[in-house]
Amino acid sequence: MFRIGLVSDTHDLLRPEVLAFLRGSDHIVHAGDICGPEVIAALAQLAPLTVVRGNNDRGDWAQDIPEAVTVQLAGVRLHVVHDLAELVLPGEAKVVVTGHSHRPRVEERDGVLYVNPGSAGPRRFKLPISAGELLVDGSAITPRLVTFL
Template sequence: MTSATPHPPPARIGLISDTHNLVRPEALAYLAGCDAIIHAGDICNEAVLDALAQIAPLTVVRGNNDVGEWAASLPTHATLAVQQVTILVVHDIADVPADPRKEAIGVVVTGHSHKPSISERDGVLFVNPGSAGPRRFKLPVSAGILTIEGARAEARVDPLLK
């Protein structure tokens, strides 16, 4: 009788972007229980990061509206490995390398447009959780969850306000 090799449990990564200095209680509740949180920029105030860091470890990139001394140390690009998946985080999709597969990127997380989207291109999962901050135009207020199990990644984006 052989025993199966234990697999780590699926990782649950919270995705948030474009908070623009607004930490909604709905966003905090949505992200509760995540193993980690990715903020894809346009934070606008360090207090936003302080609130999110109380929930889970943070990976953060600087957005075009993140200015001032508090934001100077924030990177414009970040990568992290979760189980067997490498995630690239940038604020603006225009800053993604032409072929992220060359860098073994499996997931790209962006913000900037305030438009939630999930798509797959050439085996790379692209996720924009939309904006969790002030409503812009008629776009939804949203955030997302990235679930990683081994080498498999799945994403969903959900509205935060009904």
């Protein structure tokens, strides 16, 4: 079993409970609005890391972060982009990971699994603080979202 930790919209806040949840991941994906290099450094200490730039990721530290990326993890091709409205779906992607809305959501459309882990950073309106994971076991992909606080 391969565990991919999913996080987005930390906005420069890494909560201890989110870090504890991500610990033990084989790989972590951050879907943007990181807002500081310290977040990347902390997550990279836990597992190999894939990140994309969100609309709030500005400055020299963020210049080399791609706006979208496709990676293959445990035999599954994931496409990561911060804002679903900016998605250009590569034909071979089986999973799309997004952020931006701060709303945790899992949905399957046309054979593609769409996962937004929600926001792990400062609370926005009455939306939950959340993160997620993908459990990959052969061809089976099981998404799970977790709400904190």
